[in-house]
Amino acid sequence: MRWKLTFVVLLISFLHLDGQQSNPSAIYHTRQKIGEILGFELEGTGGIPIGWGGGPKGTIIPDNAVVHSGHWSVRLDRSAKPPESFSTVSGSIPLDFTGKRIELRGYLRTQNVSGFAGLWLREDGDGKMVQFDNMQSQNLAGTHEWAEYSISLPVNTEADQLFFGVLLSGDGVAWADDLQLLVDGKPISEAPQRPSEAVDPDHEFDKGSEIRLTQLTPLQIENLVTLGRVWGFLKYHHPQITSGKRFWDHDLFRIMPSIFRAGSRSEANAVLSRWIDSLGPIEPCTACTSLDTVGLKLKPDIDWIADRRVLGERLSRQLQAIYKSRIVNQQYYVSLSPYVLNPSFDHELAYGSFPLPDAGLQMLALFRFWNIIEYWSPNRNLIEEDWPKVLAEFIPRVALAKDKDSYALAMMTLIARVNDTHANLWSSIDLRPPTGACRLPVTVRFIENSAVVTGYTSVTTGKASGLELGDQITALDGVPTAKLVETWTPVYADSNDASRLRDIARNLTNGSCGPARVEVRRSNRPIELTPSRLPNSEAGPIESTHDLPGETFRLLSKDVAYLKLSSIKSADVSHYIDAAKGTKGLVIDIRDYPSNFVVFDLGNHLVGQTTPFASFTNADLSNPGAFHRGAAASLTPGEPHYSGKVIILVDEISQSQAEYTAMAFRAAPGAVVVGSTTAGADGNVSSIPIPGGLSTMISGIGVFYPDGRPTQRVGILPDIEVRPTISGIRSGRDEVLEAAIRQILGSTVSPSEIEGMAHR
Numbered sequence: 001m002r003w004k005l006t007f008v009v010l011l012i013s014f015l016h017l018d019g020q021q022s023n024p025s026a027i028y029h030t031r032q033k034i035g036e037i038l039g040f041e042l043e044g045t046g047g048i049p050i051g052w053g054g055g056p057k058g059t060i061i062p063d064n065a066v067v068h069s070g071h072w073s074v075r076l077d078r079s080a081k082p083p084e085s086f087s088t089v090s091g092s093i094p095l096d097f098t099g100k101r102i103e104l105r106g107y108l109r110t111q112n113v114s115g116f117a118g119l120w121l122r123e124d125g126d127g128k129m130v131q132f133d134n135m136q137s138q139n140l141a142g143t144h145e146w147a148e149y150s151i152s153l154p155v156n157t158e159a160d161q162l163f164f165g166v167l168l169s170g171d172g173v174a175w176a177d178d179l180q181l182l183v184d185g186k187p188i189s190e191a192p193q194r195p196s197e198a199v200d201p202d203h204e205f206d207k208g209s210e211i212r213l214t215q216l217t218p219l220q221i222e223n224l225v226t227l228g229r230v231w232g233f234l235k236y237h238h239p240q241i242t243s244g245k246r247f248w249d250h251d252l253f254r255i256m257p258s259i260f261r262a263g264s265r266s267e268a269n270a271v272l273s274r275w276i277d278s279l280g281p282i283e284p285c286t287a288c289t290s291l292d293t294v295g296l297k298l299k300p301d302i303d304w305i306a307d308r309r310v311l312g313e314r315l316s317r318q319l320q321a322i323y324k325s326r327i328v329n330q331q332y333y334v335s336l337s338p339y340v341l342n343p344s345f346d347h348e349l350a351y352g353s354f355p356l357p358d359a360g361l362q363m364l365a366l367f368r369f370w371n372i373i374e375y376w377s378p379n380r381n382l383i384e385e386d387w388p389k390v391l392a393e394f395i396p397r398v399a400l401a402k403d404k405d406s407y408a409l410a411m412m413t414l415i416a417r418v419n420d421t422h423a424n425l426w427s428s429i430d431l432r433p434p435t436g437a438c439r440l441p442v443t444v445r446f447i448e449n450s451a452v453v454t455g456y457t458s459v460t461t462g463k464a465s466g467l468e469l470g471d472q473i474t475a476l477d478g479v480p481t482a483k484l485v486e487t488w489t490p491v492y493a494d495s496n497d498a499s500r501l502r503d504i505a506r507n508l509t510n511g512s513c514g515p516a517r518v519e520v521r522r523s524n525r526p527i528e529l530t531p532s533r534l535p536n537s538e539a540g541p542i543e544s545t546h547d548l549p550g551e552t553f554r555l556l557s558k559d560v561a562y563l564k565l566s567s568i569k570s571a572d573v574s575h576y577i578d579a580a581k582g583t584k585g586l587v588i589d590i591r592d593y594p595s596n597f598v599v600f601d602l603g604n605h606l607v608g609q610t611t612p613f614a615s616f617t618n619a620d621l622s623n624p625g626a627f628h629r630g631a632a633a634s635l636t637p638g639e640p641h642y643s644g645k646v647i648i649l650v651d652e653i654s655q656s657q658a659e660y661t662a663m664a665f666r667a668a669p670g671a672v673v674v675g676s677t678t679a680g681a682d683g684n685v686s687s688i689p690i691p692g693g694l695s696t697m698i699s700g701i702g703v704f705y706p707d708g709r710p711t712q713r714v715g716i717l718p719d720i721e722v723r724p725t726i727s728g729i730r731s732g733r734d735e736v737l738e739a740a741i742r743q744i745l746g747s748t749v750s751p752s753e754i755e756g757m758a759h760r
Helices: 002-012 218-237 248-261 265-278 313-324 359-376 387-399 404-416 426-431 459-464 481-491 497-507 570-580 599-606 657-666 726-730 735-745 751-758
Strands: 053-055 060-063 073-077 086-094 101-113 116-125 128-134 142-154 161-169 173-183 296-298 442-447 450-456 472-476 518-522 525-529 532-535 553-557 560-564 585-589 611-619 627-629 633-635 645-650 672-675 685-690 694-699 702-704
Touching: 060 086, 073 086, 073 161, 101 116, 101 161, 116 142, 116 173, 128 142, 161 173, 218 248, 218 265, 218 313, 218 359, 218 387, 248 265, 248 359, 265 313, 359 387, 359 404, 359 685, 359 694, 387 404, 404 426, 404 481, 404 694, 426 694, 442 497, 450 459, 450 726, 472 481, 481 497, 553 570, 553 751, 560 570, 560 735, 570 599, 585 735, 599 633, 599 657, 611 657, 645 657, 645 735, 657 702, 672 735, 735 751
Parallel strands: 560 585, 585 645, 645 672
Antiparallel strands: 053 086, 060 073, 073 173, 086 161, 101 142, 101 173, 116 128, 116 161, 296 627, 442 450, 450 472, 472 518, 518 525, 553 560, 611 627, 611 633, 611 702, 685 694
16 A cells, blocks of 8 residues: 555645645745744644645644644644545755755654554655655554654655655544754755756856956946846746756856947847857746736736847847746745745855955846846835836946945945835945944934934933933034935935934934034024044943833723733733723834734734734746735634723834734724834845845835735824824923823823823
8 A cells, every 4th residue: 555655645745635725735945944844833823834735624733732842733633534544744845955865853643543644755856756755664553652753765866856744644643743854864954055057167256257347338338237137037037047057147247248348239139149049948838837817916027028129139039938938936046935935035145255346246246136126026016216227327336336345335225226124235234324333322213303312322421411302413513414314315225214214313323433513402592512422332222112111011090001012922912911901992012123923912812803904915936026915814813802992002113023013903993003104114024145245135025904005115104193292202201102092091081190101
């Protein structure tokens, strides 16, 4: 019977379990990230565990009651005797590593198993099985406590995909936990990378691209725009590149000199056409894909490949033929991360040891980032500028940068054009103005269109500076604050004005150590001060929240409960809800970043029925540039239930997970959002290595309300807009919290009583 089980497992690794499970039975991962799911410790939400595939539906269950270690295991439960003969949980990774033997090891427990339970491994090459093993011969049946088991296979050089998992044949229950994938006894993430056909055996560009530029003509820029677009298109569409058979960065370095030398657009196009010819003929398509328009939120911007005026007849025809022959889900330079499905930019080298300036390397950085936005940003349509024109603008700025810092600043300015607060040049953030090792010991926030001192980062040095709460900083070292904001804005990669002014305010007083000349307006009187900028260690930490100091949960009165998320603990959520029982309203303060992910742990206590609160868009590996709507996220009723009014506080500090959390809680019946516009950067981040040893990120999935309204750049818009005032800052009031309390208590208490409840 072993041959039969082998054949069955072969099928389930590729196919959907018809009518059982909407996800493919094998979930694909990168080997570097597989550790995220092997212990089953990602938050269980019901159904198949996060990061895994399998089925049939209802037989694969996350279990937090029976575990070997940690908080979760997976339970394969066939005690109800489903009609199918077996159940499996499964995953897959590329077999892109070298070694002698691969091992799947893990802990299993069984109860009344009539058939057998076990681990399984399979290696595939060219879509066919080349190696397989399971634990059938170990006859793990009946009832057994936790014990460690193992199976292994020789690493087959003909294999390109590894499938693995746990199966249960017959009736009964089995649990699995603490799995490991090992190569020659070491974690699979540490296994040596399999040599690629793309790697140049002569290492031609190990010391740099050897491309040097001093100037660029308008014709060269025009031809480089076409090169950048064609190079990116081929990277994500041509089967030679999407299969990983070409080291595409090096191919760019090789083609660039010919493009620089081209004397006309048609000559450059001919170079590109011959370049495509050199990749070899495209085989007749046996598994071609098409663009599914069902649930399509953003379609690829691909019309340019048909523009014969720019590309010429032959090049355009070649690109269109390649587009029609793209292969289903085949991408070498990008994959989708487990469960969340944001893009993961695989096999992108950072070239950290390359000496700069290097015009070729700098052009590679520009082309890489530009094309990632073009094909893999779910918010590409929110860029207000013509993206191809941005490419043309930045070719000379990036290519001709004379040193590493000027190159990094050029890339930082490019990244800012995307208007995504997640997308900054985080590796070089110290280059963002204003620069300097010191700052004033105060917190600054833009209030009533002015940069206002709202607190001291160090009480002693802050008060000694002469600056007072409520001071409006009108100029620094002789330059008006408004002019500084205007000058710095192009390098601040923020989604909207709220987050941009937040970030500028945090950095506003940076500069050289020692006395600064600060002009302020205090009670409508101009004053000039000379406080000292201090090293960060002396200046004190910058305020990162606007919520109340002190305890996570408290009763502001017998009728008003207050809960802030900056220090919340998931394990204490039921306690908080119990403590709020009987109050008229619960204020949930998200003017911060949540310390724990409590969207469901807390949100489920706020609803009386299943309530959708968000929908997502995800990239399509078969159709680069396309983004499809996914399933909605929903809250489901949990006990104890909070029946009072829910008020949610947000402002420009609220970003990413804080915004997603606010969306969820807003779905509670009668919930009201009070405050001001949030940062407008939601969706799991995707990291991007940038040549020169730099790095950035983008928001990797689109996040929307269930009705399709966007959140990226827009942020969470309050139902009741309340902003702090300068007079409120001077008197130490929290006017946003006061407004929340009024929403709960109405006119039953006086303004002074409300102010007392909300006092910081």
